[in-house]
Amino acid sequence: MLDELEDDDLNIPAHIREARMAEFKKATERLNEMKQSQHGDYNEILEEKQFLDTTIAEERCIVHFFHPDFRRCAIMDGHLKNLAQKHFESRFIKINAEKAKFFVTKLKVYVLPTVLCFKKGVVVDRLIGFDDLGNTDDFTTGVLENHLSKSGC
Template sequence: MANQPMDVITKVLEKVEEQVDAELSKLNELEEDDLERLKEKRLEALKKLRNRSRNVKESKKVVCHFYRDSTFRCKILDKHLSILAKKHIETKFLKLNVDKAPFLTERLRIKVIPTLALLIDGKTKDYVVGFTDLGNTDEFTTEMLEWRLGCGDFINYSGNLMEPPTQAKKSSTKFTKVEKKTIRGRGYDSDSDSEDD
């Protein structure tokens, strides 16, 4: 009878060991499955990157928008680019999230977001960094972006490349303001639009 408690303990220990082995086996399987899923996602991302690379090499003209989801100005630029992409089918328009492509972003020395990399025959020829070339304002027009891309022959631009589209609008606005000041009897030395008339 003295052996019976020992047999019971041994059986209990064997059961516990089986349960621990089963749990370890489940954890190992989960880890392998998780690793397999990560591997599949990574392979899919590499395939997409390879396809993008082929598209860039096959396309004569490419406009690549380096963006970040959290950057408001990227959304502004994206709105204008989507309009131009429909209009200029001779050019391939791409978006590249800088957080998902750090190697390429660093290699091309992209520091300011948003940035447009402008390519011809697979080679980077120019950049549009931020909104400086677009009037240095968030309210630039699609026509202004179209003009800027046309200046480098990245799209087939049909307007006058010698004058940005907003420049003509600004000069007519200035003329109107000067005329108002003259009509009100003010001189040209005051640029303020005060309400003390």
């Protein structure tokens, strides 16, 4: 890609070409940082401290409070896993509600699945159950994607 940029830019002044190269390198570094912080993956957070650290550190974070034995939580998992791979700019995680009693109480998680959208550590949207997704188990990933996009996550 770098070679293509250099070949295509032969007629462009050097200072503009150098600015483009610097911008490209900066974007590549940011992409590598995001890969290292597991963007593009959908992982389970095992400790409450890790939950707090992740939601505060990330620009946009989508958190699924789940229970391993609930069928609707498994449905939500599948959709969120697809979205995590598609929307690299947001961090997607899940946390077992039984193991995060403090945050379940603090964030008033009463129904599972619950998906919370965080921006810079602040909850900006809350999806409780499947009510806002058509109240059906066979909603599409696109419906969930549209809901999450409205909150900017």
